[in-house]
Amino acid sequence: MRSDRSASAPMGLKIAAAAGLLFLHVPILLIFLYAFTTEEKSYQFPPPGYTLKWLAVAWDRPDVWAALGLSVRVASIATAVALVLGTLCAAAVSQTRFFGRETISLLVILPIALPGIITGIALRSAFSFAEIPFSFWTIVLGHATFCVVVVYNNAVARFRRVSGSLIEASMDLGADGFQTFRYVILPNIGTALLAGGMLAFALSFDEVIVTTFTAGQQQTLPIWMLEELVRPRQRPVTNVVAMLVVLVTLLPILAAYYLTREGDQVAGAGK
């Protein structure tokens, strides 16, 4: 038996790691607490009482529903575009070697490596230069651009594991390129694409920095929240919406994790 694993960690390390994880999680849990507070005007802690009233109030707010609807529609279309572009790019980069391959990886990652404000203001000045009015589609355009990288990362990692001999075997057995794609490649990369798509959806659903530059008068849910943060109108409703946003983004992340955990790659690495 190898002796290179000591049985347990030093106490100091355990405490530091636990404290670090607590630091990451407690603030998010507090959101859940505040969604049920009876206090309306301030952020008083501990809350003087608990109520379910605000869930009903938020439910009846048409502006929340409109923002939620817009966010879901934008995220769906941006995810669809990112799925197509990211998969194509990943397939080309991983299945073939050609001049400028590294540059393409860099190009895909750039929209997320540079601060969001640069992407946002660049798109905004391009729209005004080309005299494109702000609309639903300008938001989608911005979102799809930075969602490509998430799909691309997941697909590239999976393509690396799909062995080339599998594809050759399919060809040898008489399948044409489309059949090979349909019956061999797609089943192999399916879960990675699903995971990438879900993360892209979560990313788009939550995006605020680029959106502030590419949306006109329309409010996505994050824009609505930002508005409430800068000029609070009804704090309890904001609390409820914040809780909702945490839940909506939580599910795709968990799903993406379960879809890709068998693999050696990391689903969301390098957001």
Add this chain to the structure above:
Amino acid sequence: MSAITQTSILEGRSGTFARLSDFFWRNPKILLFLMLAPPLLWLGIIYLGSLFALLLQSFFSIDEFSGLINYEFTLDTYRQLLIPSNFDIILRTVVMAALVTLASAVIAFPIAYYAARYARGKWKALFYLGVMLPLWSSYLVKVYAWKLILAKEGIFTWFLAKLHLTWLLDAWLSLPVVGGNSLSISYTGTFIVFVYVWMPFMILPIQAALERVPGNLIEASADLGGNPAQTFRHVLFPLALPGIIAGSIFTFSLTLGDYIIPQIIGSSRLFIGQAVYAQQGTAGNIPLAAAFTVVPIVIMGFYLWMAKKQGAFDAL
């Protein structure tokens, strides 16, 4: 015999799809072109095109009287970056980004080290999700949560009062630069929220680097008489450094460009992101806004170049 030779060379397939597939098989370059064209056109035209258009604008200037953009090549706009009020913004942002990166590394290291060396099986998955969930959960909600915590009547003040440490908070807030009326309108508050929001990006690269350190290397160091501090200093830290640098790319870049956190939690003094936002919005000075965005691009370009030399990209 002849039957075998006949079937070993197949005729071309019939049907549109089959013929198309054979065509691509014979001309893989065309298939490659067709696969790459949509993503490259999208990113090349929409993204790079806008980026270059923006950079180009930084070489124009704005006419002070009419407020219109003067389309003549000039470096005047860049000169404006160096006037004290603008240069202070750049300096403040870079110092903040450096401090946030440093603090993130210090907090992230124990988590990454524990996850890489001690966590096994179920615990490993739990650690992974424990980092991924905060990393991916909503940015605005995280900022909002800290507004709740740091508000004067919020949980942090309450917690310190329970510990009878309110005097400590008051003493800290009375300090000249980092203090303020309350934590939610001070540099300290901005710093805490920056660390909170970007720190998860530091954990995974460090963990990836530490996973590759064999456990017996640590034991060898101990066998040779190194105490834990020496082992950390001479064995663990140098091996983790590429991971730390890789993580710092995220923390540094994200802090440089952020404009929402200092706007919601912070003093009224501007950061680069806010300056860009103000210049392009209310001031309508696109050239100066563009020149401001060049600053993070140049800093990040230099940073990435340094990181590449240190081998940080292998740890991503």
